[in-house]
Amino acid sequence: MNEIIINYRTTEKRFAIKENNIVSRIFIDQPQDQTKVGNIYIGKVVDIKNGMNACFIDIGGEKHGFVHRDQLPSFLQSDDPNKQYHPISKFMNKGDSILVQVKKDETNIKGPLLTAIIELAGEKTIYLPEGEYIAVSKKGEERIREQWRQFAHQQKIDHEGFIIRTDALHSSENEWLTELNKLRQRYQSIKTQARMLKAPALVYKTSLFEKELLNELIRSKKGKVISDNQELLQNLKLQLQDTLDWDFSMYLSEENIFSFYKIESEIEKALKRVIWLENGSNLVIDETEALISIDVNTGKFSGTKNIQDTVLKTNILAAKEIARQLLLRDYGGMILVDFIDMKIEKHRQLVLGALQEELKKDSKYTRIVGFTTLGILQMTRKKTKKSLSETLQTTCPVCLGKGKIDSPETIAFRLERELWEKPFNEHEAVFIELTEDVKSVFCGENNIHLERIEKALNIHIILSVVHFCRPIYYIRQFGTIKELSEKQHSL
Template sequence: MSEEILINVTPRETRLALIENGLLQEIFLERRSRSGHVGDIYLGKVVRVMPGMEAAFVDIGLERAAFLHNTDILPIDADGMEVRSETPVDIQRQLREGQFIVVQVAKDPIGTKGARLTTHLTLPSRHLVYLPRNSHIGISQRLEDEAERARLEQLLHKCLEEDARQDQGGFIIRTAAEGASSDELKEDVRFLHKLWAAVERRIEKSEEVRVLYRDLPLYLRAVRDLITPQIEKIRLDTQEAFDEVELFMRDFIPDCQTRVELYQGERPIFDVYGIDDEIEKALGRQVKLKSGGDLIIDQTEAMTTIDVNTGAYLGSKNHAETVLKTNLEAATAIARQLRIRNLGGIIILDFIDMIDPEHQRQVLRTLNKALEKDHARTMVTSISELGLVEMTRKRTRESLGQILCCPCPVCSGRGRVKTSETICYEIFREIVRVARAYENDELLVMASQGVVDRLLDEESSTLADLEVLTGKTIRFEVEPMYTQEQYDVVLF
């Protein structure tokens, strides 16, 4: 299985695509006007404490106040270390309005919701995650080789014993640490201690809301977090970004330095690999399956629903085998679409009904296997009595659709517009209201071409009756700039 990372950098936007066997699997976007904040550390100011919600709103300098729940607050002792209590502490004893507090962004602002915060601070490097206020030593669950887990834990403990600051902070060994040497872990430990020392100095000198630590730009985060032995090439299309990535690789991942390439082709790098076409498809509701079936994906505020249809596929065997084949293909496609679209929260999957329990188990196994590649944490339930699969996917940033799109100004995000017939009836009711309120003899109706055409054609007899009822002459005018739902009834 070959994987590549393609990085397109422009002054206003950075786009990153993760390719697996020639197919787009994930897309990351970062715009200068609205770059992500996950991982950034702030000195924030509590603006409102809400005992009923056991939460507080904190000003960290963003457009909307950020949300801090009581479960995400860990008290700090005299030595600056987190204190975990068996019994929950009331929010009013933890925070007060006007108080300054050091927080980290756990989730970006999404829709109308502000950022989600935590006081449990973490600083990532290539192989480790540093917990400056915690003494915990852990290891990623994605590292499954027990011998390698034991080797890495032993190496880390040895590094910490040799470090002068061994009593300060804890560490989590990342999945990327697989195969790392003692020197590499030592370098990460030194780097993270220096980084935290710099953050502490900023905390001591700060007396107002400000950012204390900002994570790396997208193309450097990708190298730090996404590169694995399966990544064969990292291709960038600008010299400046290439130089930065090459320097980062030389300092932190020298073994992989030869994998970085500067793309200098005439065509844009995303065009060569068809990424823009894939992004366009990912903004649509329908996803075609090779078998002829399809997925219908609808994202709402509360959840995302995915419906599986057989479409034109009839199969060569019996109906049960046809359904199984479509559902198995859909399970793999769903896992890919969740990553490409970055859909998070509650997700409801409506597979085609399967009577055979073994077929149901096969589909669930295929879905879980496909989700193993996902960097976001997922949880899948068994098929319910209604034939639905409920799952969750951790959401830390906006979905692809939320980043690239906004609600339609014509339908206000409904996805539908009223028919011309419906608008005609609304106009009739408005004519009656205006006629009763004013004494003038004529009314002017301004509407779109389609609505005016219907008024003068199919609805002409109703209009004649309305003129008799109101005793007024009704005139019409086409407004080319009006959408189908826009109209005005005015005095003439």
């Protein structure tokens, strides 16, 4: 039984996936972390770097975006057999306007990574209007994949390209064509919009939250969706148009939906360094700037036959949990796994097989490189947004970066959720003490969030700033506006 629990009524948007009553994924979208990945801009070339074979594009942000020569349609579509030896200036000029899409968000030191090979994703295909090439999901039989390659070539117009997704392999050609024509129409609309705008300008914006949510609905195909927002449920029904077997349900209780369905406790577990497995063994997970390292330990598990039996059983169990943790924590980049040393090659293959089987549930591309000579498993996973810990935690000022604490955003959104559960029909006002950083997030710019919450809950919120070494809040007292205002002024 699949369940998708959606917490949408507060500023921080969240959803969780439960498969057979086990949480397999948690997605959290905070306002300050909204990604530009997938957004399409009409940009202007501001600099050409022949030495890097790249150009810098102004898309209207603080930092200029970066496009490599190989991500330009003019390079991709060139018939010159020696094109790889030509500098980028042969394919792009300073001052040119160009349609680009964000592949990776900007960081503190780098601008966004861009591509001029636009991608529009559907359920059955990814449409590349200038992409040239055709690829088919590797999850199908080679005979079926070849049939789809030939069919896609027959439908190809000019420089179009397609990435045929796994779902298409189980669909009809007419269904695939219907979706393709919709994507073609969307691209023509984007081009028309771009011609009306002066570079730099945003042409097409995606909502990562709704995109990820729809992808999960499509992937799982059936089950139950429970949300605390009726408008979102109606929008999802409209987009799916009864093509999938989902039961939509409105959550009406005052208790936060994630608390009621025990998702909050799962989030706490997903932020822990040590994960205990059912047989007494454990995983130790460390997240660094460069990579994610995972160490597998036998812990309390001693096995039943011999040492190799113990090692194999522990590593297979660990492999399954590692795949789950990658999805749950949304790790990306390089991942190194130190399994317990296996002397038998067949055992290594069994462990790899268990890991690969579990990773089939992951919509993001994961590449397993293999074991090093030292027995460390190397793998990479596509990174499109911050990990769960990067989203919810910040560097602790007390331990000077050796540990982590909840961020001001996490504390502020927790306060908002707690207020929604309080019996405000009995009181006129509430008095809250909190640190300045939490107050700033909770109130929002020009008190936009504070006013919205007061209106929604029909309560007057009186805030008093306290000083502490980490972000905190305390709901101190309920009462009338007069008595709590006097309390505030007396402090």
